[in-house]
Amino acid sequence: MPPHPCSVLLWRTALLGCFLGIVATVYFIAGYNGYLRFPLLNAAAGVSVLLAALYFFYLFVLQLRQRSRLTLALWLLILGVLLTQIALGLVPPWARDELTHHLAIPRLYLLAGRIHEIPFAPYSYYPMLLDMLYAPFVLWEWDFVPKLVHGLFGVLTGLLLHAYLGRRLSPVYGLMGFFFYVTTPAVLRLMNWAYVDLGLVFFAMASLLCLLRWHETGEIRWLLVSGISAGFTLATKPNGMLVCLLLGFILIFLRARVRPRAALNTLAWAGLFTLLALVPFAPWAVKNAMQTGNPFFPAFQGLFAGAGGGEGGGVGGGLGIWTTRELLYGERWWEIIALPLRIFFFGRDNSAQHFDGVLNPILLLFLPWTFKGKWTEDKKVFFGFALLYFLYAFVLVDMRIRYILPIVPPLVILLVYGIHNLYMEIRRPALLIGTVLLLVAWNGFYLVRYVQTVSPLGVLSGHESREAFLTRMVPDYGAFRYINGNLPGDARIYFIFMGRRGYYCHRDYFHDSGDYPGLLLRTIRRAQGAQEVADSLRKRGLTHLLLREDLLGRFLQNNLNPDKQRLWQAFAQSHLQLLFREGRYSVYSLHG
Numbered sequence: 001m002p003p004h005p006c007s008v009l010l011w012r013t014a015l016l017g018c019f020l021g022i023v024a025t026v027y028f029i030a031g032y033n034g035y036l037r038f039p040l041l042n043a044a045a046g047v048s049v050l051l052a053a054l055y056f057f058y059l060f061v062l063q064l065r066q067r068s069r070l071t072l073a074l075w076l077l078i079l080g081v082l083l084t085q086i087a088l089g090l091v092p093p094w095a096r097d098e099l100t101h102h103l104a105i106p107r108l109y110l111l112a113g114r115i116h117e118i119p120f121a122p123y124s125y126y127p128m129l130l131d132m133l134y135a136p137f138v139l140w141e142w143d144f145v146p147k148l149v150h151g152l153f154g155v156l157t158g159l160l161l162h163a164y165l166g167r168r169l170s171p172v173y174g175l176m177g178f179f180f181y182v183t184t185p186a187v188l189r190l191m192n193w194a195y196v197d198l199g200l201v202f203f204a205m206a207s208l209l210c211l212l213r214w215h216e217t218g219e220i221r222w223l224l225v226s227g228i229s230a231g232f233t234l235a236t237k238p239n240g241m242l243v244c245l246l247l248g249f250i251l252i253f254l255r256a257r258v259r260p261r262a263a264l265n266t267l268a269w270a271g272l273f274t275l276l277a278l279v280p281f282a283p284w285a286v287k288n289a290m291q292t293g294n295p296f297f298p299a300f301q302g303l304f305a306g307a308g309g310g311e312g313g314g315v316g317g318g319l320g321i322w323t324t325r326e327l328l329y330g331e332r333w334w335e336i337i338a339l340p341l342r343i344f345f346f347g348r349d350n351s352a353q354h355f356d357g358v359l360n361p362i363l364l365l366f367l368p369w370t371f372k373g374k375w376t377e378d379k380k381v382f383f384g385f386a387l388l389y390f391l392y393a394f395v396l397v398d399m400r401i402r403y404i405l406p407i408v409p410p411l412v413i414l415l416v417y418g419i420h421n422l423y424m425e426i427r428r429p430a431l432l433i434g435t436v437l438l439l440v441a442w443n444g445f446y447l448v449r450y451v452q453t454v455s456p457l458g459v460l461s462g463h464e465s466r467e468a469f470l471t472r473m474v475p476d477y478g479a480f481r482y483i484n485g486n487l488p489g490d491a492r493i494y495f496i497f498m499g500r501r502g503y504y505c506h507r508d509y510f511h512d513s514g515d516y517p518g519l520l521l522r523t524i525r526r527a528q529g530a531q532e533v534a535d536s537l538r539k540r541g542l543t544h545l546l547l548r549e550d551l552l553g554r555f556l557q558n559n560l561n562p563d564k565q566r567l568w569q570a571f572a573q574s575h576l577q578l579l580f581r582e583g584r585y586s587v588y589s590l591h592g
Helices: 005-032 039-065 069-089 096-102 104-112 129-139 145-168 171-182 185-190 197-217 220-236 240-258 263-292 321-329 333-337 339-345 376-396 401-425 429-454 456-461 466-473 477-486 518-526 530-539 549-559 562-575
Strands: 492-496 508-511 544-548 576-582 585-590
Touching: 005 039, 005 129, 005 145, 005 197, 005 220, 005 263, 039 069, 039 129, 039 145, 039 171, 069 145, 069 171, 069 429, 069 456, 096 104, 096 129, 096 145, 104 129, 129 145, 129 220, 145 171, 145 185, 145 197, 145 401, 171 185, 171 401, 185 197, 185 401, 185 429, 197 220, 197 240, 197 376, 197 401, 220 240, 220 263, 240 263, 240 376, 321 333, 333 339, 339 376, 376 401, 401 429, 456 466, 466 477, 477 544, 477 576, 477 585, 492 518, 518 530, 518 549, 518 562, 530 562, 530 585, 544 549, 549 562, 562 576
Parallel strands: 492 508, 492 544
Antiparallel strands: 544 585, 576 585
């Protein structure tokens, strides 16, 4: 009996993701050994990404074989979303983590010609699998392409959902799952940013679905791909450790249900899964171990005595989520307890209090009808994965929508199951359809507003230049334009309250490892005079300061006693010369 087409689709999509992961890993190993600017290496990586994108579109077009009106309508809606995302992705990078991390660190690597240690940026020690796929395009100054690469992982996750639901229910429900996922507001926003969160979600979902397929069929190939995909979550982002832990629990749970008394057999399969997951992560662990003595740096520093890494520093310490939300936002205990519901109803972009992202209540509203009918075990696995991941993230990190994004695909699957079950029971399906359309309109309104904010058509039509777009979207871009055009090539700039956004700085730079200028604060507190402050900064090779005036003024006023404030004023008057000021951002030269 030939395999189900959707089973074939799941296999091909998971392998396509693994192919991209392998390409990125080879690029990393070559770059670490000094071949980062080798033309053949970059050409091979760029061509591999292009071929992967073309293969996705081939798989996507194949889904038109089911020629019902509803299938065609859903396919066209998804295509419309993809074309909109491509348009949004063709503008220059402007999102925060693009400029601080995912494009900025590869640019520093490329300038050096190899992957090297960057002590002042602790996030440079994180695994950076997807960033390796971005590096060739940063080298070629095609810095819009990484946005599209990140979006590719988003639509590949949609294909995974289509493959699973299409086999369990029907292709219509499969495309429905694809559509619900790629139109979730947080996903819509991330698909045109060069971040890594959608890569983590893809590998997590590929591993979970392949694990379920192995449990169902017993074919070892599914377990192999599941384990390797889990390893790529580790190589993509620190959150991958949580993903792998939960997937290991799920494997043990599934095997224990099949053979409840075969503990050794279950542990053997779990051990194989763990070994497979460690293979993609191993190069990153070796890099960190060589640089810091800690393969997991900056995590688990207490377990590795003498672990290095880090330079500069900040002030302040981490607080628990209860204390943080009470102190920062004045939230009461019942508001904090209600967070699991609030994130689906009250998310807001660019607001830390409101989780810096938007989901949709539809992901929860159909859960009461989800667990009826067949595939109960699958449903328990999806719900358990989403619930446990959320609870761990709730306890361990400051709540952001993108930090919990791996829960969205399992919830989408449960949503489609719920809609299917309710449709089979309800006497007036028009009411159900109207409710779903109303909730999906939430996503449509979000996309329209977001497109209006970015306004990509001006750039694409040529009516708005790259410089004008960046000036509109990146508040400190004028300062960087001045630096690139006026400072000498050997300048080294100290970023102070710049949010570490260094991508558009074409000179060497330094910033503290935390959010606050700990180096400057310690230097002023230890110095006996203005000249000593200047000498201390110059010993680090610093020649200029780029700072946000209002934040620095308040920070020094709150953290220095009157004598040290006068010392700072004396230093600023005698050793700093204002070169440029635009809005709240200023460039100073350090002299004397």
